[in-house]
Amino acid sequence: MALLEVQNLKKYFPVRKGILSRTIGFVRAVDRVSFSIEQGETLGLVGESGCGKTTVGRSILRLIEPTSGQIRFNGQDLLSLDGEELRRVRASLQIIFQDPFSSLNPRMNVGQIIAEPIKNHLEISPAEIKERVAHLMEKVGLHPEQMNRYPHEFSGGQRQRIGIARALALNPLLIICDEPVSALDVSIQAQVINLLAQLQEQMNLSYLFIAHDLSVVEHISKRVAVMYLGNIVELANDQELYRNPLHPYTQALLSAVPVPDPEVKKKRIILQGDVPSPLNPPAGCAFHPRCHKREDICLLKEAELQVLGGDHWVACHLR
Amino acid sequence: MNESQAPLLSVRDLHTRFPTLDGIVNAVDGVDFDIHRGETVGLVGESGCGKTVTALSILQLLRCPPAEIQGRIFFGGQNLLGLHREEIRKIRGQAISMIFQEPMTSLNPVLTIGDQISEGARVHEGMTRQKAWRWAVEMLRRVQIPEAETRAGEYPHKLSGGMRQRAMIAMALSCKPQLILADEPTTALDVTIQAQIMDLLLRLKEEIETAVVLITHDLGIIAEMASRVVVMYAGKVMEEAPVKELFKDPRHPYTRGLLGSIPVIGRKVQTGRRLREIPGVVPSLLQMPQGCRFHPRCPEAINICREQEPPMVRLGEHRRVNCWLEAKNPQKEAPASGANGIE
Numbered sequence: 172m173a174l175l176e177v178q179n180l181k182k183y184f185p186v187r188k189g190i191l192s193r194t195i196g197f198v199r200a201v202d203r204v205s206f207s208i209e210q211g212e213t214l215g216l217v218g219e220s221g222c223g224k225t226t227v228g229r230s231i232l233r234l235i236e237p238t239s240g241q242i243r244f245n246g247q248d249l250l251s252l253d254g255e256e257l258r259r260v261r262a263s264l265q266i267i268f269q270d271p272f273s274s275l276n277p278r279m280n281v282g283q284i285i286a287e288p289i290k291n292h293l294e295i296s297p298a299e300i301k302e303r304v305a306h307l308m309e310k311v312g313l314h315p316e317q318m319n320r321y322p323h324e325f326s327g328g329q330r331q332r333i334g335i336a337r338a339l340a341l342n343p344l345l346i347i348c349d350e351p352v353s354a355l356d357v358s359i360q361a362q363v364i365n366l367l368a369q370l371q372e373q374m375n376l377s378y379l380f381i382a383h384d385l386s387v388v389e390h391i392s393k394r395v396a397v398m399y400l401g402n403i404v405e406l407a408n409d410q411e412l413y414r415n416p417l418h419p420y421t422q423a424l425l426s427a428v429p430v431p432d433p434e435v436k437k438k439r440i441i442l443q444g445d446v447p448s449p450l451n452p453p454a455g456c457a458f459h460p461r462c463h464k465r466e467d468i469c470l471l472k473e474a475e476l477q478v479l480g481g482d483h484w485v486a487c488h489l490r
Numbered sequence: 491m492n493e494s495q496a497p498l499l500s501v502r503d504l505h506t507r508f509p510t511l512d513g514i515v516n517a518v519d520g521v522d523f524d525i526h527r528g529e530t531v532g533l534v535g536e537s538g539c540g541k542t543v544t545a546l547s548i549l550q551l552l553r554c555p556p557a558e559i560q561g562r563i564f565f566g567g568q569n570l571l572g573l574h575r576e577e578i579r580k581i582r583g584q585a586i587s588m589i590f591q592e593p594m595t596s597l598n599p600v601l602t603i604g605d606q607i608s609e610g611a612r613v614h615e616g617m618t619r620q621k622a623w624r625w626a627v628e629m630l631r632r633v634q635i636p637e638a639e640t641r642a643g644e645y646p647h648k649l650s651g652g653m654r655q656r657a658m659i660a661m662a663l664s665c666k667p668q669l670i671l672a673d674e675p676t677t678a679l680d681v682t683i684q685a686q687i688m689d690l691l692l693r694l695k696e697e698i699e700t701a702v703v704l705i706t707h708d709l710g711i712i713a714e715m716a717s718r719v720v721v722m723y724a725g726k727v728m729e730e731a732p733v734k735e736l737f738k739d740p741r742h743p744y745t746r747g748l749l750g751s752i753p754v755i756g757r758k759v760q761t762g763r764r765l766r767e768i769p770g771v772v773p774s775l776l777q778m779p780q781g782c783r784f785h786p787r788c789p790e791a792i793n794i795c796r797e798q799e800p801p802m803v804r805l806g807e808h809r810r811v812n813c814w815l816e817a818k819n820p821q822k823e824a825p826a827s828g829a830n831g832i833e
Contacts, residue, residue: 219680326771356536357707358768361751368763383680386710390753390763413755427685429710431752433733441689442682445650 172246173207174377175231175345180204180240182226186450198449200226201237202401205476208345213371213378215392215409217385217424221446222398224381228347231379232266233257245344262292265338269350271330275322281308281333282318288340307336311366328359335366345377352387364391385428389413394482397421400449400457403476407483417485419464456488464489497524497564498701499548499586499669504561506540506547515775517543519725521561525669530695530702532716532733534709534748538772540725541705542591545671549582565669584614587662591674593654597646603630603657604642610664629660633690652683659691666698673705688715709752713737718808721745724773724783727802729811741811743788744768782814790815 181204183197201223208214218224230237233249242249244264252260265288268274275284285304289295295303305315311332322330331351338346348367352360368391370376382388388395389409396406397420405418416422423440430437442461447453453460459469468488476486506518518540525531533541546552547559548570563570565586570578582588587610590596598606607629608622617625623642630638633656646654655675662670675691676684692715695702704715712719712733719736721729721744729742740746750766770787773779779786785795795814803816 219682328771356772357709357748357751358536359771361753361765361767362769364753365764365767385681386753386755389755390758390765410759423682425755427681428755429684429688429708429714431709431713431737431749431754433713433737435713439685439689441685443686445652445683446680 173243174210174212174245175208175379176241176243177207177227177231178205178241178243180227180230180242181238182223182230182235183238196450199401199452200449201230204240204398204401204403206396206403206406208377208379210344210377211371211375212394213380213392215388215395216379216381216398217383217388217395218398219383219424219446221400221449223401223449224398225349227398228266228349228379228381231347232261232264234266259292262288262341263344264347265341265343265345266347266349267331267334267338267351270354271327271334272354274334275330277322280319280321281313281325284322284333285336285340288337292341303340304336307339310339310370311336312362326359327355328362331355331363332366335363335370339370339374342374343376345379347379347381349381350383351380353382353384360387367391385413385425397424400446400452402457402486403484404458404474404487405483405485406476407481407485411481411483415483417479417483417490418458418487419462419489420458423461423463456486495527496567498527498566499525499703500562500564501544501548502562502564504544504547504563505559506543506552507558507560508556509558510776513776516725516778517775518547521722521725521727523720523727523730525701525703527668528699528701529718530704530716532712532719533703533705533722534707534712534719535722536707536748536772538724538775539722541722542673544722545588545673545703545705548671549586549588550578551582551588580614583610583662583667584665585667586669586671587665587667589655589658589662589670589672589675591677593651593658593678594646596658597654599646602643602645603649607642607657607661607664610661614665625664626660629664630657632663632694633657633660635660651679652686655679655683655687656690659687659694663694663698663700667700669701669703670695671703671705674707675704676711677706677708684711691715709748721748724778725775726783727810727812728784729813731809735809741805741816742784742813743790743815744784747787747789782812 180201182201183199185194186196186198188195204227216224226235229235231242247260282304285307286300289300289303308315313332352363380388380391392409394408395412396403399420405421416425423442426440440463444461455471456469456474459465474486474488476484478484501521501523504518504521508515508517521544535541548563559571604623604626607626611617611622611625627638627642630642635641635653635656676687706712716733718732720727723744729745740749747768751768753765768787781797782795782800785791800812800814801817802810802812804810
């Protein structure tokens with residue numbers, strides 16, 4: 172059985188207006204998203220800003236309360252849990268945030284930040300906690316002597332390492348990595364990617380790796396899901412998705428990535444226009460106004476995610 | 491690119507300093523490069539390497555004091571750094587214009603798009619308000635903004651990020667500049683929008699035959715857009731090369747490190763999951779290491795790298811590298827090769 176199974180996950184944010192705060196509509200941030208992650212596997216979740224990828228990640232942790240759907244984690248139904256039960260499950264379900272500058276409390280020193288989950292979940296002596304924190308810091312490439320320093324004394328890459336150490340503190344099974352390297356410079360980005368890969372091998376971790384950079388996602392993931400306007404439009408293993416993209420959006424997205432090789436001249440599919448507002452998504456297939464292959468049916472009917480053999484899923488009428 | 495002509499822009503020994511309470515920050519520390527007519531040159535480096543400050547120094551968009559700009563910047567036969575404030579204003583936006591990174595913050599929120607684009611035409615070309623407005627609408631059409639007349643009357647907050655960057659490009663191109671300084675023009679945008687903007691910029695650049703200095707940290711964009719690349723690190727030029735040579739045969743260990751750090755789609759199969767990272771972090775501009783600035787992170791550093799600043803070694807007309815390993819000097823243990831000249 173899969174470690175994490177998400178089925179028909181929906182999150183609609185109400186849009187309120189007026190002094191009575193009447194609901195005048197919904198932003199469909201996530202609309203019927205389903206996927207699963209196996210133990211020790213990395214699933215990449217890519218998409219452009221506003222496609223709902225971060226909302227999916229936060230809904231799994233219930234940092235955002237989903238509207239409906241099912242989330243099964245390690246055999247438990249996450250959405251039926253509350254209070255103490257949920258708190259206990261979260262020990263094995265952690266998150267690394269995008270912005271290492273705002274996700275660490277500036278008034279706590281590094282030792283306190285990393286010790287906080289341990290204090291909350293385990294009853295062990297202060298000496299043992301300190302030992303564990305020192306061990307975690309070494310594991311992520313920080314010096315334990317820096318335990319008494321504050322976040323502002325660290326560089327972006329080092330802060331991201333602090334965030335990783337905090338996520339690892341309770342030996343989790345799954346870590347949601349929400350754009351963990353996009354705020355970092357390329358040379359530092361490579362260090363953090365290597366660290367995440369190495370930790371995965373050592374601890375048999377599973378990752379949900381959320382990012383907008385297709386090359387980074389390809390590098391770290393075994394399977395990749397592409398999101399557009401609240402839906403998964405394609406899901407396949409990394410080799411298959413990048414070599415043989417079937418959805419027109421995936422094709423355009425991949426063709427838009429600049430290749431760092433001046434000898435390669437590739438044909439680019441340039442999408443017209445911007446991503447439509449999720450407040451008022453287009454009828455039929457949400458991608459049809461920008462699609463270079465659209466046909467009549469795309470305007471009328473939503474496309475369902477279907478399997479095309481070999482575990483390659485795609486939501487397109489033309490397939 | 492005509493090599494026999496004098497370069498359009500020559501930057502010589504540019505130093506930009508910011509005195510701070512903690513000491514002097516040498517953001518740009520002795521930078522030289524040339525830009526020829528019509529060519530696209532990439533200026534690459536990580537945050538804090540001085541690439542943006544170089545561009546701002548060219549147009550003197552830094553408040554001086556506190557900033558101190560020294561050196562020579564020749565453009566059209568005159569030294570821009572010797573010009574009076576009023577004289578440099580005539581060049582900004584007309585002969586040299588700039589595209590800024592953040593389309594959200596670099597447009598004035600209380601002026602309409604049309605007002606902002608027509609300002610250049612009014613100031614530099616002396617157009618009447620009405621004529622300049624029509625020109626602005628025409629520019630918006632050229633950057634493919636739908637319903638250009640309506641959009642010209644709107645304020646920046648009503649436009650999406652991609653549209654704002656288009657407006658920014660319209661503004662930069664409105665006086666047909668000879669040189670555009672594009673500072674991370676697509677960094678804040680999504681990939682599909684980035685592709686639109688790059689495509690547009692490339693097409694308009696050909697149309698008005700302008701030269702572009704493309705400042706970016708994205709080596710993918712460099713590979714696709716630039717013909718020549720200048721790599722910067724900690725305020726200095728580390729390497730310069732024609733784009734194909736840089737990617738095929740990078741000579742500076744820092745360039746090699748940068749190229750090894752980026753994940754490339756499809757390469758995982760051959761190289762495995764481990765990227766070739768550059769260890770350590772960029773040094774603080776207040777505490778530059780002795781000798782070569784890259785030596786604490788350099789896997790190939792030798793003794794002299796820790797003691798003395800490396801020479802700029804010329805390997806060809808547009809090929810130079812700032813590294814001891816390339817210097818031909820019999821006293822050093824460096825594996826020198828070929829007849830390299832030292833500047």
